[in-house]
Amino acid sequence: MSAPLPIALYGTGQVGRAVLARLERFADASLVVVHVENSRHEWSDLDADAAQIVLDATASDTVAARHAEWLARGVHVVTANKLGRGASLARADAIEQACIASGARYGDAATVGAGLPLLRSLRALRAGGDAIHGVAGVLSGSLAWLFAHFDGRVPFSTLVREARAAGYTEPDPRIDLSGEDVRRKLLILARAAGVALEADTVQVESLVPDALAAADLDAIDEQLATLDAPMQSLLDAARETGARLHFVARWHDGVARVGLETLVAGHPLAAGGGTDNRVAIRSARYAGQPLVIQGPGAGADVTAAAMLDDVLAIRDALRGAQAIRSVATSSKNASIGWGRLIA
Numbered sequence: 474m475s476a477p478l479p480i481a482l483y484g485t486g487q488v489g490r491a492v493l494a495r496l497e498r499f500a501d502a503s504l505v506v507v508h509v510e511n512s513r514h515e516w517s518d519l520d521a522d523a524a525q526i527v528l529d530a531t532a533s534d535t536v537a538a539r540h541a542e543w544l545a546r547g548v549h550v551v552t553a554n555k556l557g558r559g560a561s562l563a564r565a566d567a568i569e570q571a572c573i574a575s576g577a578r579y580g581d582a583a584t585v586g587a588g589l590p591l592l593r594s595l596r597a598l599r600a601g602g603d604a605i606h607g608v609a610g611v612l613s614g615s616l617a618w619l620f621a622h623f624d625g626r627v628p629f630s631t632l633v634r635e636a637r638a639a640g641y642t643e644p645d646p647r648i649d650l651s652g653e654d655v656r657r658k659l660l661i662l663a664r665a666a667g668v669a670l671e672a673d674t675v676q677v678e679s680l681v682p683d684a685l686a687a688a689d690l691d692a693i694d695e696q697l698a699t700l701d702a703p704m705q706s707l708l709d710a711a712r713e714t715g716a717r718l719h720f721v722a723r724w725h726d727g728v729a730r731v732g733l734e735t736l737v738a739g740h741p742l743a744a745g746g747g748t749d750n751r752v753a754i755r756s757a758r759y760a761g762q763p764l765v766i767q768g769p770g771a772g773a774d775v776t777a778a779a780m781l782d783d784v785l786a787i788r789d790a791l792r793g794a795q796a797i798r799s800v801a802t803s804s805k806n807a808s809i810g811w812g813r814l815i816a
């Protein structure tokens with residue numbers, strides 16, 4: 474039996490705590506958490522450098538900037554933080570190159586759709602020779618939840634506070650409301666589809682009024698009410714046409730945009746409830762009717778589950794490699810044995 478895989482966890486917020494709880498429930502001797510840190514404290518049984526898998530459950534650019542360095546050292550990275558493959562193309566490429574050079578794996582299932590089989594499906598289609606033509610859909614769990622609940626009876630700002638308390642928004646909810654979170658996810662999807670999309674080529678329509686954009690993070694609560702009047706006007710205008718508001722991401726033929734759209738009931742992207750993401754993938758194989766994937770796209774539990782899936786896939790791949798090595802060794806011995814027998 475091989476030694477347990479040492480894990481370091483960065484981030485002890487909604488997702489980080491759910492990861493620890495899940496690892497504790499999982500209670501498998503093959504994994505051991507040796508180091509945990511947030512922006513204020515570190516708890517270590519072993520130095521973070523001793524970890525073979527780093528889990529990033531932060532929204533920190535500083536932590537994401539280290540992904541390529543960890544991978545280059547042969548340390549596997551599992552991340553919910555989108556600022557690895559969803560920031561600059563140079564950083565995404567560095568991650569790719571580090572994986573190729575060291576053989577370390579990058580588990581990013583949690584970064585889009587909170588673990589829905591989106592990235593997995595795109596990669597499987599590509600691996601099968603398919604050409605991805607585009608993706609379109611609702612990629613924000615918090616915005617899906619907000620627009621599913623926003624009917625004008627409760628101010629939009631009250632709903633934003635509820636979504637934040639439920640753990641659906643980013644640590645700074647303006648990252649959701651500005652379309653930035655969706656932009657990052659669209660970049661990750663397009664890059665997984667094989668397109669080297671530069672971050673600034675995505676057109677982004679923000680919902681954040683200037684006063685809210687300018688506020689300090691600890692003062693945004695007072696400014697959230699600046700969302701109410703503009704959002705009410707948008708809701709009224711949508712209702713006049715018999716439609717509903719949805720925050721949609723589209724990438725097709727080299728053009729990428731994210732923003733608010735009015736969709737009528739029955740539109741392929743308008744279904745779903747709660748925090749549901751709903752994404753249509755068009756490819757050579759799915760040219761007429763797209764492949765559609767739908768399900769909860771935010772929440773600490775589903776996100777932590779996706780991270781653990783990636784951890785287990787890495788563990789199993791390492792075990793598989795070990796098993797192949799030992800089969801190779803024993804079959805070599807066996808063939809020597811057969812040779813002796815034949816001789």
Ligand SMILES: NC(=O)C1=CN([C@@H]2O[C@H](COP(=O)(O)OP(=O)(O)OC[C@H]3O[C@@H](n4cnc5c(N)ncnc54)[C@H](OP(=O)(O)O)[C@@H]3O)[C@@H](O)[C@H]2O)C=CC1
Nearest residue numbers: 484485486487488511512513531532533553554644771772
């Ligand atoms: N919530 C969700 O539904 C989903 C979230 N994600 C992603 O998961 C990540 C975490 O989200 P969430 O848990 O909601 O956020 P939280 O704000 O609840 O937690 C963030 C954690 O990161 C820590 N942190 C910040 N900077 C650093 C740093 N430099 N080094 C170490 N730790 C740091 C914070 O520490 P401190 O407490 O000291 O500030 C905090 O513990 C985000 O990237 C988010 O996009 C992905 C999919 C779904």
Ligand SMILES: N[C@@H](CC=O)C(=O)O
Nearest residue numbers: 613614615641642643
């Ligand atoms: N804030 C994000 C959380 C998951 O990525 C969202 O709203 O989708």
